[in-house]
Amino acid sequence: xxxxxxxxxxxxxxxxxxxxxxxxxxxxxxxxxxxxxxxxxxxxxxxxxxxxxxxxxxxxxxxxxxxxxxxxxxxxxxxxxxxxxxxxxxxxxxxxxxxxxxxxxxxxxxxxxxxxxxxxxxxxxxxxxxxxxxxxxxxxxxxxxxxxxxxxxxxxxxxxxxxxxxxxxxxxxxxxxxxxxxxxx
Numbered sequence: 001x002x003x004x005x006x007x008x009x010x011x012x013x014x015x016x017x018x019x020x021x022x023x024x025x026x027x028x029x030x031x032x033x034x035x036x037x038x039x040x041x042x043x044x045x046x047x048x049x050x051x052x053x054x055x056x057x058x059x060x061x062x063x064x065x066x067x068x069x070x071x072x073x074x075x076x077x078x079x080x081x082x083x084x085x086x087x088x089x090x091x092x093x094x095x096x097x098x099x100x101x102x103x104x105x106x107x108x109x110x111x112x113x114x115x116x117x118x119x120x121x122x123x124x125x126x127x128x129x130x131x132x133x134x135x136x137x138x139x140x141x142x143x144x145x146x147x148x149x150x151x152x153x154x155x156x157x158x159x160x161x162x163x164x165x166x167x168x169x170x171x172x173x174x175x176x177x178x179x180x181x182x183x184x185x
Contacts, residue, residue: 008045008046008047009046009156010043010044010045010138010152010153010156010160011044012041012042012043012044012160013042013054014039014041014042014055015039015040015042015054016038016039016040017038017039017040017058017135018037018038019034019036019037019038020034020037020095020131020133021034022060022130022131024062030060030127030130031131036095036133038132038133038135039134039135040055040056040057040137041134041135041136042054042055042056042057042136042138043136043137043138043152043157043160044138045138045152045156047150047152047153048139048142048152049081049142049144049150050077050078050079050083050086050111050139051077051078052077052078052088052137052138053075053077053078053115054075055075056075056137057073057135057137058071058072058092058103058132059071059072059073060129060130068123068125069123069126069127070121070122070123070124071103071122071124071129072119072120072121073090073105073118073119073137074117074118074119075088075118075120075137076117076118077115077116077118077139078114078115078116079111079112079113079114079116080113081145081146082110082112082113082144082145082146083110083111083143083145084108084109084111084144084145085106085107085108085109085141085142086106086107086111086139086143087104087106087107087139087140087141087142088105088107088118088120088137088139088140089102089104089139089140089173090103090104090135090137091103091135091136091137091161091168091173092129092132092134093132093133093136093164093165094131094132094133094134097134097164097165098165098167099165099167099168099172100129100132102174102175102176103122103175104140104175105120105121105122107120110145134164136161136164138152138157139152140152140173154170154173158170161173
């Protein structure tokens with residue numbers, strides 16, 4: 001029997017994130033000719049007052065030579081109470097399960113109890129990230145309107161990420177700074 005003060009277990013959902021092919025135009029594409037599909041794994045931590053409804057993952061797009069690659073995630077969060085800020089993290093892995101990067105979006109905005117649609121955007125710097133195959137998305141931190149801070153269980157996130165790659169380290173949960181990018185990455 002679990003201890004009375006044990007945190008509820010994190011669960012996961014999986015979804016098809018679409019093709020791994022990113023069209024660059026003029027017949028050029030990252031992962032051209034691949035039939036692989038992205039696998040979006042979304043973690044749900046019942047100890048947090050905010051959760052992702054369903055699944056989330058990053059869509060990639062070529063924005064041209066002046067803007068490069070971009071990634072975006074459109075998802076819905078469900079808040080049990082009013083929220084002032086939260087951080088979404090998305091870990092990316094290649095076709096071999098090798099860890100590529102952890103993207104982070106820190107949203108500082110008022111969110112009422114209930115469902116709220118969110119769009120997060122990132123600049124992506126190389127084709128290995130654009131061609132990712134597996135992702136693990138989760139709410140990392142939450143600040144309620146009443147000023148209480150919550151943080152997900154990093155050990156449970158790490159355990160889920162290690163189902164993709166046994167080589168993932170706890171430091172990989174921390175978003176990496178990207179060259180020439182300020183703010184969220």
